Amino acid sequence: xxxxxxxxxxxxxxxxxxxxxxxxxxxxxxxxxxxxxxxxxxxxxxxxxxxxxxxxxxxxxxxxxxxxxxxxxxxxxxxxxxxxxxxxxxxxxxxxxxxxxxxxxxxxxxxxxxxxxxxxxxxxxxxxxxxxxxxxxxxxxxxxxxxxxxxxxxxxxxxxxxxxxxxxxxxxxxxxxxxxxxxxxxxxxxxxxxxxxxxxxxxxxxxxxxxxxxxxxxxxxxxxxxxxxxxxxxxxxxxxxxxxxxxxxxxxxxxxxxxxxxxxxxxxxxxxxxxxxxxxxxxxxxxxxxxxxxxxxxxxxxxxxxxxxxxxxxxxxxxxxxxxxxxxxxxxxxxxxxxxxxxxxxxxxxxxxxxxxxxxxxxxxxxxxxxxxx
Amino acid sequence: xxxxxxxxxxxxxxxxxxxxxxxxxxxxxxxxxxxxxxxxxxxxxxxxxxxxxxxxxxxxxxxxxxxxxxxxxxxxxxxxxxxxxxxxxxxxxxxxxxxxxxxxxxxxxxxxxxxxxxxxxxxxxxxxxxxxxxxxxxxxxxxxxxxxxxxxxxxxxxxxxxxxxxxxxxxxxxxxxxxxxxxxxxxxxxxxxxxxxxxxxxxxxxxxxxxxxxxxxxxxxxxxxxxxxxxxxxxxxxxxxxxxxxxxxxxxxxxxxxxxxxxxxxxxxxxxxxxxxxxxxxxxxxxxxxxxxxxxxxxxxxxxxxxxxxxxxxxxxxxxxxxxxxxxxxxxxxxxxxxxxxxxxxxxxxxxxxxxxxxxxxxxxxxxxxxxxx
Numbered sequence: 001x002x003x004x005x006x007x008x009x010x011x012x013x014x015x016x017x018x019x020x021x022x023x024x025x026x027x028x029x030x031x032x033x034x035x036x037x038x039x040x041x042x043x044x045x046x047x048x049x050x051x052x053x054x055x056x057x058x059x060x061x062x063x064x065x066x067x068x069x070x071x072x073x074x075x076x077x078x079x080x081x082x083x084x085x086x087x088x089x090x091x092x093x094x095x096x097x098x099x100x101x102x103x104x105x106x107x108x109x110x111x112x113x114x115x116x117x118x119x120x121x122x123x124x125x126x127x128x129x130x131x132x133x134x135x136x137x138x139x140x141x142x143x144x145x146x147x148x149x150x151x152x153x154x155x156x157x158x159x160x161x162x163x164x165x166x167x168x169x170x171x172x173x174x175x176x177x178x179x180x181x182x183x184x185x186x187x188x189x190x191x192x193x194x195x196x197x198x199x200x201x202x203x204x205x206x207x208x209x210x211x212x213x214x215x216x217x218x219x220x221x222x223x224x225x226x227x228x229x230x231x232x233x234x235x236x237x238x239x240x241x242x243x244x245x246x247x248x249x250x251x252x253x254x255x256x257x258x259x260x261x262x263x264x265x266x267x268x269x270x271x272x273x274x275x276x277x278x279x280x281x282x283x284x285x286x287x288x289x290x291x292x293x294x295x296x297x298x299x300x301x302x303x304x305x306x307x308x309x310x311x312x313x314x315x316x317x318x319x320x321x322x323x324x325x326x327x328x329x330x331x332x333x334x335x336x337x338x339x340x341x342x343x344x345x346x347x348x349x350x351x352x353x354x355x356x357x358x359x360x361x362x363x364x365x366x367x368x369x370x371x372x373x374x
Numbered sequence: 375x376x377x378x379x380x381x382x383x384x385x386x387x388x389x390x391x392x393x394x395x396x397x398x399x400x401x402x403x404x405x406x407x408x409x410x411x412x413x414x415x416x417x418x419x420x421x422x423x424x425x426x427x428x429x430x431x432x433x434x435x436x437x438x439x440x441x442x443x444x445x446x447x448x449x450x451x452x453x454x455x456x457x458x459x460x461x462x463x464x465x466x467x468x469x470x471x472x473x474x475x476x477x478x479x480x481x482x483x484x485x486x487x488x489x490x491x492x493x494x495x496x497x498x499x500x501x502x503x504x505x506x507x508x509x510x511x512x513x514x515x516x517x518x519x520x521x522x523x524x525x526x527x528x529x530x531x532x533x534x535x536x537x538x539x540x541x542x543x544x545x546x547x548x549x550x551x552x553x554x555x556x557x558x559x560x561x562x563x564x565x566x567x568x569x570x571x572x573x574x575x576x577x578x579x580x581x582x583x584x585x586x587x588x589x590x591x592x593x594x595x596x597x598x599x600x601x602x603x604x605x606x607x608x609x610x611x612x613x614x615x616x617x618x619x620x621x622x623x624x625x626x627x628x629x630x631x632x633x634x635x636x637x638x639x640x641x642x643x644x645x646x647x648x649x650x651x652x653x654x655x656x657x658x659x660x661x662x663x664x665x666x667x668x669x670x671x672x673x674x675x676x677x678x679x680x681x682x683x684x685x686x687x688x689x690x691x692x693x694x695x696x697x698x699x700x701x702x703x704x705x706x707x708x709x710x711x712x713x714x715x716x717x718x719x720x721x722x723x724x725x726x727x728x729x730x731x732x733x734x735x736x737x738x739x740x741x742x743x744x745x746x747x748x
Contacts, residue, residue, distance in 0.1 A: 102526075105530055105534065106530065106534050112530055142530070145520065145526050146520060146521060146524075147521075147523075148520055152476075152519050153486050153516060156480065156486055156516070157486065159553050159557070160479065160480050160552050160554045162552060163549065163551060163552055163553065164552075164553060164556055165549045165550055167553055168549065175542065176537050176539055177537060178533060178535065178537055178538075179537065179541055179556050179560060180530060180536075180557065182538055182553050182556055183533070183553040183556065183557035186553060186554070
């Protein structure tokens with residue numbers, strides 16, 4: 001086996017995305033530029049393959065996930081799910097959502113019972129995004145691994161093909177890391193293959209997988225794409241949602257442990273207003289006079305960036321950009337636009353989530369056939 | 375976590391049993407002495423604790439296992455099971471037997487479906503040893519991990535506490551080893567804790583565990599004993615069965631891939647006779663005259679060593695030793711004694727095993743309560 005496992009493919013070796021400017025891995029997204037990560041370096045992969053399948057009306061499935069380390073999900077966590085819901089609604093395909101409670105147990109100072117409970121709590125926020133229950137399977141690793149022989153077998157198959165050298169190169173693990181962390185990447189790779197879900201795909205091994213995810217999860221799927229051909233299986237295709245900046249600017253990643261780095265789904269209208277006004281990095285000029293004269297910088301202005309994610313009306317967004325860039329619109333007005341949009345969005349989410357019962361969560365998390373036939 | 379995990383205890387560091395003479399790990403048992411491994415270097419551990427429990431009539435349970443890499447089990451494989459059956463009969467306690475089909479998949483050039491099938495085949499040989507079905511749970515990792523949340527949780531808890539540095543030190547893993555191999559030791563450690571079997575121990579976390587095993591499995595349980603207190607759990611106690619020598623002598627380990635290194639449970643009477651006569655290392659003298667004068671060496675004579683394992687009649691064994699050492703008994707006669715004993719043993723095993731149906735195997739391997747109340 002060793003000889004096979006040692007064949008670190010060129011793909012993986014070349015794709016380590018850490019250069020002089022940007023660092024992108026599951027624990028750090030650091031850009032030296034206020035405009036954020038240079039996405040042109042992260043090539044979109046095999047999307048043509050998925051579009052071909054849509055054209056031919058051949059099926060595929062969606063896979064995304066969440067690491068449940070905190071009850072408080074923020075807006076950044078929501079982005080991939082909003083995007084995924086759009087993909088599900090548009091293409092009418094099955095969706096599997098992995099809650100990595102084992103991962104968060106391994107990485108954080110939490111018990112496995114706590115992370116498992118958080119998986120269920122976070123599932124409520126995810127369900128509140130409006131996923132169709134007949135088309136969506138949400139699963140906790142701790143629960144599903146101890147329920148599905150095929151999932152565990154696939155985990156083992158991937159773990160057999162990936163060496164410590166490889167995960168060291170991709171994730172920066174060291175000899176002092178726990179063997180749990182070291183072997184975890186295989187668990188996140190596993191749902192990329194349809195045979196891990198025999199109850200959904202009735203044993204079909206070749207249903208193509210499309211993974212919409214935040215950019216920080218890219219290393220896991222570079223590894224997955226490297227392993228796939230050696231398993232005789234299809235590489236999953238990836239769609240990266242643009243990384244959602246912290247309130248303080250595009251340099252870093254929002255953190256659930258810093259309440260002022262983002263808007264949380266539990267924030268009140270008043271908290272949203274205060275946070276945007278106080279912390280949202282402004283692309284405006286120091287004085288009103290200068291601003292009127294030179295205009296604001298939409299590329300670095302966090303309030304404007306947030307509006308590009310959440311303002312549905314493209315014409316209105318274009319109008320705001322034009323008026324802010326010209327100096328006609330002041331930072332306070334721009335921030336007020338965002339405050340209104342977010343108070344609505346978070347308010348709606350709060351209402352929908354309140355209706356998500358534990359029972360409903362259990363229905364989404366029950367291993368079952370979805371409403372697709374294979 | 376890292377800080378905790380890095381605390382490699384002195385126990386583990388000191389207990390690496392490789393000195394100038396003997397190497398003992400799951401893949402190599404090499405001794406420079408024809409008398410075999412020096413067991414005085416492998417301290418018996420916490421047996422007084424188990425004997426105390428027997429005295430106080432407090433319960434404990436037995437845990438042993440087998441790596442199913444081949445259909446052909448040999449006599450050496452049988453020793454820990456014969457010993458374990460004696461312990462179960464004597465102390466009337468539950469027994470769990472782990473079939474590490476995942477391990478053998480990770481290490482060997484076999485599919486996971488093949489090693490899982492071998493687990494069931496080997497279970498037949500184990501059941502043929504006579505274990506009480508009401509007191510014995512045999513499980514395949516692939517099947518039981520994907521069936522028991524508590525087992526998987528315990529795996530994760532152990533994987534969180536053990537670093538790559540530690541398994542490198544204990545098992546000699548390198549950076550080129552697969553992450554599957556690297557994290558496997560936690561899976562073999564898991565059954566040492568009663569909470570991994572809620573169906574048997576109804577959630578009790580403090581049922582003491584006694585592990586009868588061959589000496590080559592010691593490193594796994596040194597690691598387990600290191601981890602136990604950090605999990606707030608009892609260290610398992612170990613009982614090493616003396617390592618069973620290859621036919622060629624006590625220097626090495628028998629190998630399923632070398633049919634002449636041992637007697638297999640599938641060997642015919644004729645094969646047993648030929649192998650003993652042709653390959654069993656003799657402690658006799660080069661000529662009959664010298665043998666009569668100086669006597670044979672029972673310490674290195676493999677036929678005599680085998681008799682110490684399988685001859686029930688201690689008086690007869692003592693008589694053989696005395697007559698062989700004095701030169702009264704010749705090598706041919708000694709070998710004939712062994713041939714008779716082994717033809718009976720293997721013949722009986724063959725008959726019993728023929729009655730072990732797939733259905734019976736499934737009954738032993740069904741996750742269930744045993745006939746003990748906790």
